[in-house]
Amino acid sequence: MQSLNLLISTSCLFLLLFSMHLFFSKKGNKLLNIFLSVIFFARFGQILTSLFFKSGQPNTLAFCHQIFTPFYYAAPACFYLYITGFLQDRKNLQKIEWLHFLPALLAIIHVIPWHFSTSLNWDLIGSQLAENGYFSLKERSGLFPPYFHYLFRPVLVMAYLCTTWMVVLRLKNKPIQLLEAESRTWIIFFLRIATFFQLFTLAPIILRNLHIPYVNASFVVVNCLVLFVILLYALHRPYIFYGYLLVAVDWTKKPTVLKTETDAILIPLIAEDPKPNRTAVKKINLIDAQLSDYALAMKEIMEEEQLYLLHDFQIIDLSAKLNIPIHHCSFVINKHIGKNFRDWINSYRVNHFLKQYPLKSDKITIEAIASEAGFKSVATFYNAFKKETGLMPTAYFAQELSH
The missing domain is CATH 1.10.10.60 (Homeodomain-like)
Structure with missing residues (x-):
C-alpha cells in the first residue's frame, strides 16, 4: 500500500510541476501552454483524488473532488484546442471557441454548494469512487443528477477525441499544415498518448458492462507507470522535453x-x-x-x-x-x-x-x-x-x- 501511495504521489508531483511551469512560462505559445497546463492539472487532480477514495477522510475527498471537477470537464476541450491550435499556429481564441468551455462552466455550477441543494453523502461517494472509479458514480455529487458524471463526461471525452482525430486526418494532406520534423513528431506523440489515456480511462465502463471483474487500484498503477515511461521517452527526446513539456527552449525560432x-x-x-x-x-x-x-x-x-x-x-x-x-x-x-x-x-x-x-x-x-x-x-x-x-x-x- 505504501508503494502504491509513493507511486501515485510521485506521479502527482511531476504532473503538478509540468502544469505549473507551463502555465507561468514566458516562452513558446502562451495559449497552447495554458491548454497543455490544464490537461496536466486535470490528470494531476484525478490521480490525487484517487488517493482519498479509501482514506476515510470525506472532507478531504469532497474538497479535492469539487475543486478538480471543472478541470475534468475543461480538459477534453483543451485537448482539442491544443491540437488544432498547434497545427494552425494560433495564439488567440476566437469568440465562438469559448463555447467549448460550457461543460466546464456547468461543472462549476454543479460543484457550488447551493443553499437549496440537498446535502451530499461523501462517505457513500467515496466508497463508490473507490469501487468503480469516476464514471460509475451513482450518488449525487453536486447540483446535477448522477448521470452528469457517469454519462455526460464519457460522451464528452469520446466526442472530443473523435473530433480531434477527424481534424488531424482531414488536414493531413494539406500543404499549409506541413510542420517541421520535430513539431510533427511531438504532435503525433502527444495525440497518441492522449488517446491512450482517454480510452484507458473509459476501460472500467467497458469492463463493468461486460461483467468482467477488475480492481480499480490497478488502473491507477498502470496510469502512473505509463506516465513514467512517457517521461523517460521524453527525456531522450530533448526537443520534446525542453521544447514542449518544459518550454525551456523555443525550438520554433532560431538564434x-x-x-x-x-x-x-x-x-x-x-x-x-x-x-x-x-x-x-x-x-x-x-x-x-x-x-x-x-x-x-x-x-x-x-x-x-x-x-x-x-x-x-x-x-x-x-x-x-x-x-x-x-x-x-x-x-x-x-x-x-x-x-x-x-x-x-x-x-x-x-x-x-x-x-x-x-x-x-x-x-x-x-x-x-x-x-x-x-x-x-x-x-x-x-x-x-x-x-x-x-x-x-x-x-x-x-x-x-x-x-
Whole structure:
C-alpha cells in the first residue's frame, strides 16, 4: 500500500510541476501552454483524488473532488484546442471557441454548494469512487443528477477525441499544415498518448458492462507507470522535453544572430567595409562543380519536399537540412541562381499558386490559395506575384483568358 501511495504521489508531483511551469512560462505559445497546463492539472487532480477514495477522510475527498471537477470537464476541450491550435499556429481564441468551455462552466455550477441543494453523502461517494472509479458514480455529487458524471463526461471525452482525430486526418494532406520534423513528431506523440489515456480511462465502463471483474487500484498503477515511461521517452527526446513539456527552449525560432532571411541584408553590410569583404571572399572558396552541386541540391529539396509551403521557412532552415554552411547557401543563391533568398523562395510560391488557382478559385479566395502556397501575408503575395509576372493577379488571369 505504501508503494502504491509513493507511486501515485510521485506521479502527482511531476504532473503538478509540468502544469505549473507551463502555465507561468514566458516562452513558446502562451495559449497552447495554458491548454497543455490544464490537461496536466486535470490528470494531476484525478490521480490525487484517487488517493482519498479509501482514506476515510470525506472532507478531504469532497474538497479535492469539487475543486478538480471543472478541470475534468475543461480538459477534453483543451485537448482539442491544443491540437488544432498547434497545427494552425494560433495564439488567440476566437469568440465562438469559448463555447467549448460550457461543460466546464456547468461543472462549476454543479460543484457550488447551493443553499437549496440537498446535502451530499461523501462517505457513500467515496466508497463508490473507490469501487468503480469516476464514471460509475451513482450518488449525487453536486447540483446535477448522477448521470452528469457517469454519462455526460464519457460522451464528452469520446466526442472530443473523435473530433480531434477527424481534424488531424482531414488536414493531413494539406500543404499549409506541413510542420517541421520535430513539431510533427511531438504532435503525433502527444495525440497518441492522449488517446491512450482517454480510452484507458473509459476501460472500467467497458469492463463493468461486460461483467468482467477488475480492481480499480490497478488502473491507477498502470496510469502512473505509463506516465513514467512517457517521461523517460521524453527525456531522450530533448526537443520534446525542453521544447514542449518544459518550454525551456523555443525550438520554433532560431538564434537572433543567425536569423537571416536573405543575403540582400548581409551583402550591403559586408560591402561597407572592404576588409571584411576580402575576408568573406576568401572563406567562400567554391569551385564551379561545388556551386552546381549545391544549386542542384537546393533545387531538388525545394521541389521534392515543397519547403516553400512553410510560412516561416528561412535560409538557416535550408542550411540545416542540406548540411551546408549558411554563408555558402547565401552565396550560391545570390551568385549562381541569381536571386536573393526571399525572391527565390517566393518564385516557388508564385508557381505553386499559379498551378493551384485554376483548381481552387471557385472554392476559396485568392488570399487563401496564396496562404496555402506559403505566403505569410497578402501584401507579400501581391508584391511577389507582380515581381514574378509583371502583373497583379486579376490582370494576369484576365490576360490569360483573353489568349
